[in-house]
Amino acid sequence: MNTLYWLTDDLRIEDNPALTDAALGETLTIIFCIDEQCFRTDRFGNRGMGKHRWRFLRESLLDLQHDLQEYGQTLHLLSGEPGEVVSELLQKGPFDKVVRTRQHSIKDVERWHALIGDFPEIAFVEHDGSTLFSLPTLSFDNEFPATFSQFRRALETAPFRPVVSQPTQLPKPSSFELDSRLAPPPNKTVFPSGGASNGKHHLDAYFGTFSASTYKETRNDLSGTYSSTGFSPWLAHGCLSPMYILERLRQYEATNGVNESTGWIVFELMWREFFRWHARHHGESLFEFSGVTGKRPLTSFYRERFLKWRDGTTPWGIVNACMHELRETGYLSNRGRQIVASCLVNELELDWRCGAGYFEEQLVDYDPCSNQGNWQYIAGVGSDPRGGRHFDLVVQAKLWDADGDYRERWAGKEHPQPLDSMDYYDWPMEAKHVDSP
Ligand SMILES: Cc1cc2nc3c(=O)[nH]c(=O)nc-3n(C[C@H](O)[C@H](O)[C@H](O)COP(=O)(O)OP(=O)(O)OC[C@H]3O[C@@H](n4cnc5c(N)ncnc54)[C@H](O)[C@@H]3O)c2cc1C
Structure with a gap:
């Protein structure tokens, strides 16, 4: 068996069911595809992957490359549209099996199914390595629980997937030639470091x-x-x-x-x-304006408001501090994420997808399922049984930053200027101050 192991969100050796399966073949080729689409800018002005995640990803890949070398294996780094890259390899290479860790986001699911259709003579196997449960133990795939509480109750007695042991050896690399250069990340220690x-x-x-x-x-x-x-x-x-x-x-x-x-x-x-x-x-609806509920929220897209949110120059100091921390570090606490997401949706009345897109660019821990799911939850188009969340920004600041230390640390000043300088018809607005907290 000549196996192609397609790495995705499983950059490790330990407890990796896909790698354990890949270890059974005669030859093994291990690849990771950098999706070039990630570096393009979307219609809201957000890039798919900013500098924080790119650094973390490269550190993680280099760390894994180092671990694989100890097994006499190589990690090949390829770039392009991942489905096309794998398709090209399957046409040229000697592969009769492809393995990867099960993916849950629509694009990844569709790519996989397209490959299965295009290469009926090749075995495609996905393993549950990024989750606590495995697909066969979930009994609700067609009748998915509408809320988190229902989901949790439904799985109360379901077994977690077993932890797999690290392979003792890996098959030799196939003789198929592939480029595997990987630029090292900047040589300075930043927390959190990948790998x-x-x-x-x-x-x-x-x-x-x-x-x-x-x-x-x-x-x-x-x-x-x-x-x-x-x-x-x-x-x-x-x-x-x-x-x-x-x-x-x-x-x-x-x-x-x-x-x-x-x-x-x-x-x-x-x-x-x-x-x-x-x-x-839910597939595609996770990325749609009306979300998984199919209800279109009453928000729009005001570029000026979005830029104020993004740059941390809104009338709310707590929001500004959070946005500065996010841009500087690529991380924000869960409470901080909830505060700024609620502000974007409720105070600024913006399309939740532009906030989600900015998080995608900035977050070092970006994950499409958690990001879209949480944004939809707050915007009232997701799985929240209460139909969305509106956090009172003044109360949040008092509760979580009573002494103002957090705002001071992240330069969370209030910018009480009006949110908009132009009206709906592009006429300059009269100067009027927005009440600041
Ligand atoms: C608008 C918004 C967007 C988000 N986007 C992401 C994202 O892209 N990637 C991401 O990993 N998390 C996301 N989260 C969830 C959560 O904010 C982060 O997982 C958490 O802040 C990470 O810090 P931690 O590891 O210290 O979390 P802890 O509080 O220590 O939680 C432990 C682990 O549980 C999981 N977790 C905790 N809270 C959540 C949650 N609400 N949803 C899903 N998983 C959770 C995470 O894997 C986390 O590492 C988002 C939350 C919001 C409100």
Whole structure:
């Protein structure tokens, strides 16, 4: 068997069911495709991948390349439209099997199905490596639970997927020639750094403290080392698997005890799980204005308002601080994400997709399922049983930044100027101040 292993969000050796399967062939070719579309700008002015994620991705690929070399294997980095790249390889190469980790976002699902149709003589196998459950254990694929609570209840007794052990050896590379150059990332240490080794280092450091035992009380904080787990960048790129994290959590609980906080970490991993299967079920509507509900929200697109939100020059200091942190670091706490998303949708009355697109560009932990799912939830076109969330920005600032430290750290000044300088017909507006919090 000559196997092609198509890496996606599974950049690791440990607990990687797709790699374990790929290890069974006679020859093995391992590829990762950089989708060139990611560097283009969309109609809202957002790029698919900004500098933070690009750095993290390159670090993760180099780390994996290093690990694969120890097995005598090579990671080939290719660029182009991923479906076309793989199709071209399958036409030219000696492959009779393709494996990858199961994908949940519509584009990835469609690419896979197109390849299956185009190459009926080749075996295509997807493995559940990025989730806690595997597809065959989910009994609701046609009748997907409408809300997170229903999803969680439906899976209460379902078994988690088993953790697989690391392969002891890998087949030799095929003689098929492929370019595998990979530009190294800038030579300076930035946190979080990509790669399974850095992910494991972070995991050890986190569980080396007692933070997991107070997670429920601190998880909403806007900042603070270990106020939340910080696992998301490694999870999004698959440098860590959610099952691997769950195992470490169980070890921590065995030593330090189970409490509501440790249980809440599993609860949050279940949210991630929910959004993955939810994305797979809802397909294209996850990217549509009217979302999975099919209801068109009453928002529009005012470029000037969007730029103020993006650049952190709105009348709300707390929003501005969050937007500055996001641009500087590629990360924002969950509470911060909720605050700025609610502001974009409710105060600025903008199309939620332009906010989601900006998050896609900036977030180091961007994941289409969680990002679109959370944005739709807040915009009222997703899985929220309450039909969307509107956070009171003044109350949020008082609750989560009572002393103003966060706003000071991230230059969260208020900009009380009117939101718009032109009216609907492009006439200059009269200067009128917006009430600032
Ligand atoms: C508008 C918006 C957009 C978001 N976009 C993304 C995204 O692109 N990628 C992403 O990984 N998360 C996204 N989230 C979810 C959440 O904000 C981040 O997962 C979390 O802040 C990451 O920090 P952490 O690892 O310390 O989380 P923790 O609080 O420590 O949670 C542990 C893990 O649980 C998962 N998780 C926690 N909350 C959520 C949630 N609401 N939805 C899905 N999974 C969750 C994550 O994998 C996280 O690493 C978004 C949330 C909002 C409100």
